[in-house]
Amino acid sequence: MPAAAPRADNRLPLVLDAAARLFRERGYAVTSMRDIAADSGMLAGSLYYHFASKEDLLVAVYAEGVKRITAAVEEALRAPGEPWERLERVCAAHLSALLDDSDYGQVVIRVRPDDVPDVARRLAELRNGYERLFARAVDALPLARKADRRALRLMLLGALNWSQTWYRSGQDSPAAIARRFVRLLHGSTL
Amino acid sequence: MPAAAPRADNRLPLVLDAAARLFRERGYAVTSMRDIAADSGMLAGSLYYHFASKEDLLVAVYAEGVKRITAAVEEALRAPGEPWERLERVCAAHLSALLDDSDYGQVVIRVRPDDVPDVARRLAELRNGYERLFARAVDALPLARKADRRALRLMLLGALNWSQTWYRSGQDSPAAIARRFVRLLHGSTL
DNA sequence: TGGAAAACCTAACGCTTGTTAGGTATAGTC
DNA sequence: GACTATACCTAACAAGCGTTAGGTTTTCCA
Numbered sequence: 471m472p473a474a475a476p477r478a479d480n481r482l483p484l485v486l487d488a489a490a491r492l493f494r495e496r497g498y499a500v501t502s503m504r505d506i507a508a509d510s511g512m513l514a515g516s517l518y519y520h521f522a523s524k525e526d527l528l529v530a531v532y533a534e535g536v537k538r539i540t541a542a543v544e545e546a547l548r549a550p551g552e553p554w555e556r557l558e559r560v561c562a563a564h565l566s567a568l569l570d571d572s573d574y575g576q577v578v579i580r581v582r583p584d585d586v587p588d589v590a591r592r593l594a595e596l597r598n599g600y601e602r603l604f605a606r607a608v609d610a611l612p613l614a615r616k617a618d619r620r621a622l623r624l625m626l627l628g629a630l631n632w633s634q635t636w637y638r639s640g641q642d643s644p645a646a647i648a649r650r651f652v653r654l655l656h657g658s659t660l
Numbered sequence: 661m662p663a664a665a666p667r668a669d670n671r672l673p674l675v676l677d678a679a680a681r682l683f684r685e686r687g688y689a690v691t692s693m694r695d696i697a698a699d700s701g702m703l704a705g706s707l708y709y710h711f712a713s714k715e716d717l718l719v720a721v722y723a724e725g726v727k728r729i730t731a732a733v734e735e736a737l738r739a740p741g742e743p744w745e746r747l748e749r750v751c752a753a754h755l756s757a758l759l760d761d762s763d764y765g766q767v768v769i770r771v772r773p774d775d776v777p778d779v780a781r782r783l784a785e786l787r788n789g790y791e792r793l794f795a796r797a798v799d800a801l802p803l804a805r806k807a808d809r810r811a812l813r814l815m816l817l818g819a820l821n822w823s824q825t826w827y828r829s830g831q832d833s834p835a836a837i838a839r840r841f842v843r844l845l846h847g848s849t850l
Numbered sequence: 851t852g853g854a855a856a857a858c859c860t861a862a863c864g865c866t867t868g869t870t871a872g873g874t875a876t877a878g879t880c
Numbered sequence: 881g882a883c884t885a886t887a888c889c890t891a892a893c894a895a896g897c898g899t900t901a902g903g904t905t906t907t908c909c910a
Binding site for chain 4: 669692693694704705708713714
């Protein structure tokens with residue numbers, strides 16, 4: 471049978487990194503395949519050896535982003551502790567993956583599925599998959615039966631995701647932001 | 661002196677409406693001048709009688725959006741009532757302008773200033789101007805001295821703005837969402 | 851009713867875009 | 881050391897983009 475061995479000079483990782491960085495910095499629509507190729511030391515046409523289209527490249531970056539956020543949050547969920555404390559750690563992990571860690575996580579928040587109609591569904595499914603994980607941390611909270619867990623989840627997640635708009639590294643740390651937000655909901659200091 | 665009278669067949673309002681609708685539906689980068697012109701019953705070149713560039717057109721739409729949101733929130737601020745109650749009304753007005761009222765308000769949230777570098781500063785200033793107004797509703801709250809008003813403002817505004825992502829008209833009304841969010845922070849039922 | 855500005859059309863420019871067909875060198879396997 | 885799939889380059893395509901110069905019609909005012 472034919473040997474299907476990858477080679478060492480494969481620049482696919484470079485392509486993904488460059489795409490993630492540019493999608494995050496400028497947005498998907500404004501970034502051209504030539505931009506990505508140039509940052510990878512390649513030419514535009516060569517990208518089509520790895521991806522069938524620009525949209526497929528986005529899906530790959532997006533999926534990697536979801537994967538990283540998921541991994542960070544899953545780790546925060548595993549650690550022991552009281553439910554509110556664990557939620558705070560989950561939010562801190564979410565924020566870290568969103569603001570500090572890498573370009574991949576930021577792409578997941580920055581790029582709207584609707585902006586790329588042809589793959590909008592796949593992107594939305596990827597994001598929804600993660601949000602179900604986040605919901606677990608909210609469901610574990612000891613709340614009154616009539617409490618609106620959905621509203622709490624949507625509010626918290628929205629506030630976290632929007633932080634990409636105003637966050638400037640060097641001021642508040644993701645952990646500090648997460649603590650403040652969760653305590654506003656916990657209502658101990660109000 | 662020469663008469664500078666505008667004419668009745670002026671299609672500028674149509675152009676603004678079409679641009680607002682398309683910028684909201686598809687995003688700024690994906691929308692072409694030809695799309696906007698076609699929806700206004702005109703040709704692409706004709707748009708340049710009203711606007712010097714595509715970016716200028718965006719600024720006009722964006723400014724109108726900020727104006728409408730501001731008007732709605734100012735009205736909510738004028739009405740009498742207890743501070744928490746007034747904040748709830750402000751949030752409801754903000755959400756209405758964002759989700760229901762028109763395309764203009766949605767453009768303000770949907771289009772990121774960074775996506776359009778040449779006019780990013782002007783867009784950001786427009787948005788900041790409004791957010792200072794929103795801050796007044798938060799500053800009026802009777803909180804403990806050490807309470808973090810900035811975090812509360814950022815959390816609430818982020819949660820509201822992000823609602824554009826998951827909101828589907830027909831389910832929850834903006835007023836209902838605003839009430840739930842504000843009460844989560846007020847902490848009376850938790 | 852004449853004149854002039856307002857509002858738009860026509861037609862095209864130069865450029866960038868995503869994408870492709872076909873050729874080439876390199877690396878790993880037998 | 882021949883062979884083959886891998887990984888990329890070359891060169892170009894058609895289509896769409898924002899924008900512009902110059903001409904044409906329409907509306908308003910005096």
